[in-house]
Amino acid sequence: MAEQEEDFSSLPLPDRFTHKNWKVRKQGYEDAAKTFETTPDESDPAFRPFLQDSGLWKGAVTDSNVAAQQDGINALCAFLKFGGQDACRRSRTVTIAPIVEKGLSSTRAATKQSALEALLLYIELDKPEPIIDDLLPSLGNKQPKIIAATLAALTAIVHAYGVKIIDPKPVLKALPKVFGHADKNVRAEAQNLAVELYRWLREAIKTLFWNELKPVQQQDLEKLFEAVKQEPPPKQERLLRSQQAVEAVSSTAQEDREAEAVAEDDQPGIVDAFDLAEPVDVLSKVPADFHEKMASTKWKDRKEALDAFFAAANTDRIKDGHFEDIVALLAKSMKDANIAVVTVAANCIECLAKGLRHGFAKYRGRTMPPIMERLKEKKQSVADALGAALDAVFASTGLSECLEDILEFLKHKNPQVKAEMLKFLIRCLKTTREAPSKTEVKLIAETANKLLTDSSEPTRAGGAEVLGTVMKIMGDRAMGPYLDGLDDIRKTKIKEYCDAAEVKAKDKPKPVAPPPKAAPPAQRKTITKKAAPSAKKPAPPPSIYAQEKQSPQSKPPASKLSAPRSLVPPSKP
Numbered sequence: 001m002a003e004q005e006e007d008f009s010s011l012p013l014p015d016r017f018t019h020k021n022w023k024v025r026k027q028g029y030e031d032a033a034k035t036f037e038t039t040p041d042e043s044d045p046a047f048r049p050f051l052q053d054s055g056l057w058k059g060a061v062t063d064s065n066v067a068a069q070q071d072g073i074n075a076l077c078a079f080l081k082f083g084g085q086d087a088c089r090r091s092r093t094v095t096i097a098p099i100v101e102k103g104l105s106s107t108r109a110a111t112k113q114s115a116l117e118a119l120l121l122y123i124e125l126d127k128p129e130p131i132i133d134d135l136l137p138s139l140g141n142k143q144p145k146i147i148a149a150t151l152a153a154l155t156a157i158v159h160a161y162g163v164k165i166i167d168p169k170p171v172l173k174a175l176p177k178v179f180g181h182a183d184k185n186v187r188a189e190a191q192n193l194a195v196e197l198y199r200w201l202r203e204a205i206k207t208l209f210w211n212e213l214k215p216v217q218q219q220d221l222e223k224l225f226e227a228v229k230q231e232p233p234p235k236q237e238r239l240l241r242s243q244q245a246v247e248a249v250s251s252t253a254q255e256d257r258e259a260e261a262v263a264e265d266d267q268p269g270i271v272d273a274f275d276l277a278e279p280v281d282v283l284s285k286v287p288a289d290f291h292e293k294m295a296s297t298k299w300k301d302r303k304e305a306l307d308a309f310f311a312a313a314n315t316d317r318i319k320d321g322h323f324e325d326i327v328a329l330l331a332k333s334m335k336d337a338n339i340a341v342v343t344v345a346a347n348c349i350e351c352l353a354k355g356l357r358h359g360f361a362k363y364r365g366r367t368m369p370p371i372m373e374r375l376k377e378k379k380q381s382v383a384d385a386l387g388a389a390l391d392a393v394f395a396s397t398g399l400s401e402c403l404e405d406i407l408e409f410l411k412h413k414n415p416q417v418k419a420e421m422l423k424f425l426i427r428c429l430k431t432t433r434e435a436p437s438k439t440e441v442k443l444i445a446e447t448a449n450k451l452l453t454d455s456s457e458p459t460r461a462g463g464a465e466v467l468g469t470v471m472k473i474m475g476d477r478a479m480g481p482y483l484d485g486l487d488d489i490r491k492t493k494i495k496e497y498c499d500a501a502e503v504k505a506k507d508k509p510k511p512v513a514p515p516p517k518a519a520p521p522a523q524r525k526t527i528t529k530k531a532a533p534s535a536k537k538p539a540p541p542p543s544i545y546a547q548e549k550q551s552p553q554s555k556p557p558a559s560k561l562s563a564p565r566s567l568v569p570p571s572k573p
Contacts (some may be wrong), residue, residue, distance in 0.1 A: 029071035042084035096134035104149035144183035151189035204273035277316035285312035318355030334370035353392035422462030445482035468497025
């Protein structure tokens, strides 16, 4: 009886963690959690034994007794929460796999929840990549319950941190295999993970794994996605410690971050398919006879060559390379007599610009003017293809780079070119994320004002819409000088376009610095008429670094532009 009631609380915690009696281990886990919770900071000696021997945590997570195991995982959570980043980095290499195999798949709900919390803490304290890398191999486990538990954990992690913290690429690449698993629970959890990723990525999710699914699986997912489409964009629910530290600096950090997120993107959290796609080497797929066919006198040969290039370039992301020769041929095709060739060439330019993004900027000057010149084509399908190509080229550069060509072609004699250029300028103003400079606003406004008196009504309306869109970006005050002299009817029309416009750029004027205080006039008299008293030598001015620590009363009243203290007359008694 005496042996059964023996008190083991005097043993060091590491010894109790490895004791053969499960009750001793269980009590040791509980005491360890309490000890960690009462530590003053992360450098407390209580953490040292567990930092030096991280294998203690592997035993705690995989304890053979389910009751003790639950307390063991709770102790690990307390160790991470209060031990900080060092506790995370020292222990994660030996705990992640056991947590997945023994914790997430436990029959106890409380143990499962603690195991998931441990994974979330590991990510919160440092970075997610090591944790995701250790989780993904479990998707190939022989036991379906472990695969299902891993998928559920990945779903919870993405839900908590979002795809700006958790890179979705490795997860998406692993999805097709589990979708074909024989176990229905695994397939159900795979669907849950896909739906969660769709909340963040929307249609961009289809870039990596969609084509590897069977049509039936695609149809099932489409039905699940329909419900998500009506939901508002998701937001990160759990912050990393690094993000928490930033928030602690200011009580208004949360509002600032949300305001910046709205200004930066109308749909926060939505990821572009370009960011997920792997770059494709399009140059290696160009047919060997491409240049030969492009030089053919037969339009069918030229179109066939362009069709082949379009099939190779029609991808989400293109690997950068030397496209100079191909771009030159595409630009030359804008003058082709056959509109079918022009249309396909415009489609090819659009694909290249979208696939290369900023890598296409160096080709803007060679492609944009020929496309603009061809806008005289009246057939709508050709005009649409040319307009889409211009939009893609603009997206690869910016308003400042394109504005000179746009304004020049707005002077074109052909009314069709002028009308299409007006439409293009309006699209540019609505999609640009950088507000035009004052000089650019002046150029745009002067050009648009001239169009208000054009003989064509669509052109006059286009000029008013341009002014209204610029007003939406820059504000009424900035556009006031350019509207002086216009009649009330035109001003009303411009205001209507301003109210209806949806833009992504907003002018953010810099805060005006307060003017420096003028030096007291008496100081000038001091220099010429009255010498500074020599009875007492004034102390040298303090260092600029020390001034930050001075109280307001100790700061000299003179501004930075005032005379030195040695020239200021002493106050009269």
